[in-house]
Amino acid sequence: MPLQIQLVTSRESRSLASEVIPPQPLVLTRLSIIVPVYNERATVLTLLECVIRQDVSPLAREVIIVDDCSTDGTREILKEADFTRRFDTPGTSIKLIFQERNCGKGAAVRTALAQATGDIVLMQDADLEYDPADYPALLRPVLDGYADAVFGNRFHTGSHRVPRFYRYTLNRVFSLLCNLLTNLALHDVTACYKVFRRDLLDRIQIRSNRFSFETEITVKLARAGARIYEVPIAYHGRTYAEGKKISWSDGIVAVWHLFRYRFWS
Numbered sequence: 001m002p003l004q005i006q007l008v009t010s011r012e013s014r015s016l017a018s019e020v021i022p023p024q025p026l027v028l029t030r031l032s033i034i035v036p037v038y039n040e041r042a043t044v045l046t047l048l049e050c051v052i053r054q055d056v057s058p059l060a061r062e063v064i065i066v067d068d069c070s071t072d073g074t075r076e077i078l079k080e081a082d083f084t085r086r087f088d089t090p091g092t093s094i095k096l097i098f099q100e101r102n103c104g105k106g107a108a109v110r111t112a113l114a115q116a117t118g119d120i121v122l123m124q125d126a127d128l129e130y131d132p133a134d135y136p137a138l139l140r141p142v143l144d145g146y147a148d149a150v151f152g153n154r155f156h157t158g159s160h161r162v163p164r165f166y167r168y169t170l171n172r173v174f175s176l177l178c179n180l181l182t183n184l185a186l187h188d189v190t191a192c193y194k195v196f197r198r199d200l201l202d203r204i205q206i207r208s209n210r211f212s213f214e215t216e217i218t219v220k221l222a223r224a225g226a227r228i229y230e231v232p233i234a235y236h237g238r239t240y241a242e243g244k245k246i247s248w249s250d251g252i253v254a255v256w257h258l259f260r261y262r263f264w265s
Contacts, residue, residue, distance in 0.1 A: 028143060031059040032118030032198070036108035037126040038068040041077055045086075050132045051124060052087045056139065062093045064115055065126075066108040069099045106213030110206055121201055125192040131234040138195045141229040148200045148226040151186060152193030152233035161237050170251060177255070178215065181262045182222035186230065190214045190254075193233050200226055207265070211250045212257040219261040 033051060037044055051063060067075050075098065083094050095115055099108065109123070120142055124130065134152065141147035154163075155172070163171075175189045194217065203224060208216045221228060 028119040028197075029058075029060060030118040030120070031056050031061045031139070032112075032116035032121045033061065033063045033124050034109055034112040034116065034121060035063060035065045035124045035126055036068060036105045036112070037065060037070060037074060037078070038102065038105075038108075039070045039072040039074055040126040041070070041072050041074040043128045044074055044077065044126050045081060047124075047126055047128055047132075048087065050128075052089050052092060054132045054135045056135055059118075059120070059139075060091045062095060062116070062118060064095045064097065064112040066097045066099060066112050068104065068108045069102040104208075104210035104213075106206060106208035106210055106216070109213055113201065113206075116198070119198050121196045121198055123192060123194045129236050130192050131236070134193065134231070134233045137231045138193055138233070141231070142195055142197060146227065147229040148197050149221055150195040150229045150231055151188065152191040153188045153230045154191050154233060154235040155187050156232040158232055159234075161235060163237060174251065174254065174258075178218060178258055181258060182219055184218070184222050184228065186218070186228070188230075189218050191233065191235075193231075200224065208257060210253065212254045215254045215257045216261050219258065 035048070035051070040047075048063065048065070065078065067078055069075070078096060078098075083096070087094060097111055097115065099111065113121070120139065122135070122138065124132065130152070138150050138152060141150050155168075171188070171190060175186055178189045179185055190211075191214075194214075200221075204217065204220045206213060206216060
């Protein structure tokens with residue numbers, strides 16, 4: 001029989017390669033959920049109940065709550081809560097940490113990471129703007145071996161609360177600027193929901209104390225060549241009257257840190 005040669009285009013070659021050698025699911029066993037808390041007395045316990053209810057199998061779960069020196073009674077609520085009775089869920093442990101002074105979200109994340117033992121780390125704000133029901137979708141790209149980090153995306157075509165025009169526009173402009181400096185194509189740099197492989201985080205030194213943590217981690221992930229996925233998430237945004245804390249000054253600082261961590265740090 002004469003030798004038959006089949007020509008395959010580069011696109012077909014990539015497709016065939018992905019079929020023959022798919023990414024291997026990782027053997028990961030434990031999820032660390034980091035919950036920075038500051039003045040969220042009205043939402044913190046409800047949020048924690050939602051976090052504990054979510055199915056994150058096959059992972060065991062630890063929840064690390066860092067109270068950033070709250071002054072509205074949140075601290076007392078956390079101290080008095082009977083976590084053993086209220087959140088008695090097999091495979092779940094809870095660690096409660098109280099900062100001695102208010103240092104900001106980034107500082108709270110660093111404090112929690114020093115206590116975290118999980119193979120995967122997930123960031124969760126203590127308000128009810130973000131829905132823990134999105135955990136399975138956020139975790140899946142990492143568990144399947146496709147991603148080193150996963151970002152939630154609030155700006156998608158599904159159901160979501162319509163944002164204020166100026167806040168939406170500033171967010172999109174900031175994400176565009178971040179993309180220009182990092183060569184990424186992210187839709188929502190400042191969303192709370194971010195998931196990381198712990199071994200990747202261990203190679204990144206986080207310096208930011210406040211909300212610029214979101215900017216810093218994005219720039220440093222890009223510099224590290226991390227595989228980043230985006231997942232549509234639900235978002236129930238609050239107004240300032242409802243307790244939102246981030247302000248225009250945080251935006252200015254975030255822009256400064258974007259250039260700082262891209263070029264000088």
